[in-house]
Amino acid sequence: MNKQIKHFFSFLPLLATLAIFSGCDKDSDTVVPESELPAQALSFIATHFAGQTIAQVVEEKERADVSYDVKLTDSTKLEFTSAGTCTSIESAAKLPDSVVPAEIRDYVTTNYSPYEVRAWELEKNDQEVKLTNGVELKFDLNNNFLRVDD
Structure with a gap:
């Protein structure tokens, strides 16, 4: 029994570390209204994709970084930084x-x-x-x- 308790306590720091890091995982994807897009992103879409409307905006949070995935009604996909800079178009x-x-x-x-x-x-x-x-x-x-x- 003493050996089992020792074995359990040897894993305790590892378990505590895993619990801490799993609780710190703040990565998330959330559908948000287009009004939450930065003004620069909205302007980019209006300028370069006139006639298209936004079908969906997904806000991606990865640690401290925020970005936006935008899908237009014609299935064009765009990615923007939190400042509204376009980084990808497909x-x-x-x-x-x-x-x-x-x-x-x-x-x-x-x-x-x-x-x-x-x-x-x-x-x-x-x-x-x-x-x-x-x-x-x-x-x-x-x-x-x-x-x-x-």
């Missing part, structure tokens, strides 16, 4: 020219015509576009072509 069809940097559009037109950009993502160190034929291209933050992505 559509089944061609994206509006106004959301793709001109240098990237020109590169795609010159090298991949007749295919067009249907998705764009801003990452920490680069950008990625996906074409209507499924090819993914990487560009640096200055819109210079880097490589075809796997």
Whole structure:
């Protein structure tokens, strides 16, 4: 019996640590009204997706970070930071020219015509576009072509 108690107490710090960290998990996804989107995000949608309406807004909380996933009525998906900066756009069809940097559009037109950009993502160190034929291209933050992505 003494051995069992010792064994139990040897696991107690591990159990306490697990309990603390499971209670600290503040990650959550919540559907919110579009009025909770930052003004910059609402302006971006109105400017570049005129005629589309917002079907759903999901607020994602991951620790201290907040972001928003927006789905439009035509199934276009957009992601925004808490400040309202667009970081990702995905559509089944061609994206509006106004959301793709001109240098990237020109590169795609010159090298991949007749295919067009249907998705764009801003990452920490680069950008990625996906074409209507499924090819993914990487560009640096200055819109210079880097490589075809796997």
